[in-house]
Amino acid sequence: GAGVSQSPRYKVTKRGQDVALRCDPISGHVSLYWYRQALGQGPEFLTYFNYEAQQDKSGLPNDRFSAERPEGSISTLTIQRTEQRDSAMYRCASSPQANTEAFFGQGTRLTVV
Amino acid sequence: RKEVEQDPGPFNVPEGATVAFNCTYSNSASQSFFWYRQDCRKEPKLLMSVYSSGNEDGRFTAQLNRASQYISLLIRDSKLSDSATYLCVVGSYSNYQLIWGAGTKLIIKP
Numbered sequence: 001g002a003g004v005s006q007s008p009r010y011k012v013t014k015r016g017q018d019v020a021l022r023c024d025p026i027s028g029h030v031s032l033y034w035y036r037q038a039l040g041q042g043p044e045f046l047t048y049f050n051y052e053a054q055q056d057k058s059g060l061p062n063d064r065f066s067a068e069r070p071e072g073s074i075s076t077l078t079i080q081r082t083e084q085r086d087s088a089m090y091r092c093a094s095s096p097q098a099n100t101e102a103f104f105g106q107g108t109r110l111t112v113v
Numbered sequence: 114r115k116e117v118e119q120d121p122g123p124f125n126v127p128e129g130a131t132v133a134f135n136c137t138y139s140n141s142a143s144q145s146f147f148w149y150r151q152d153c154r155k156e157p158k159l160l161m162s163v164y165s166s167g168n169e170d171g172r173f174t175a176q177l178n179r180a181s182q183y184i185s186l187l188i189r190d191s192k193l194s195d196s197a198t199y200l201c202v203v204g205s206y207s208n209y210q211l212i213w214g215a216g217t218k219l220i221i222k223p
């Protein structure tokens with residue numbers, strides 16, 4: 001399809017394990033955002049890429065979280081040594097360029113048990 | 114004060130009525146504005162961009178008031194399918210970030 005694709009859709013992991021969440025943006029989109037969203041809240045910014053450059057990672061909660069977009073297309077958000085408080089919906093969005101409308105994937109529901 | 118603020122609602126509105134809600138923003142340098150719609154447990158989807166001159170798309174009208182730093186969304190002849198959470202989004206050309214409101218929940222009742 002032509003939309004933003006995220007995988008897996010659902011991930012259940014044990015506390016202490018590492019997880020990698022994948023985002024495949026719309027082809028040609030320069031900007032890529034990672035968000036985390038709690039129920040009843042708006043998306044919470046995690047990090048932003050312009051092409052392959054991670055221009056802001058100020059929203060990442062701590063150093064267990066990292067993200068990359070090595071070729072300026074697919075991005076991976078990695079959470080090391082997961083904790084229960086990491087359980088959330090993780091959303092990826094892409095846009096043609098910064099500050100234009102963003103298109104979201106269906107998200108990855110992460111549950112840490 | 115949050116950068117983008119919305120009344121969380123819920124707004125309970127009878128079918129066929131007109132409903133409006135606002136979103137205020139704190140950064141006067143903001144240049145791009147959007148309304149998104151989010152259904153329960155789904156991803157946000159763009160409803161409409163908000164232009165300086167305001168814009169209309171069918172039953173939906175969006176307005177921007179730069180002086181008072183708010184944007185509004187008006188829904189006319191509301192339908193049951195309009196029930197959703199409406200998210201306000203503001204962007205600034207000085208950075209890339211899109212700042213999201215927490216959303217306003219709208220419930221249309223038959």
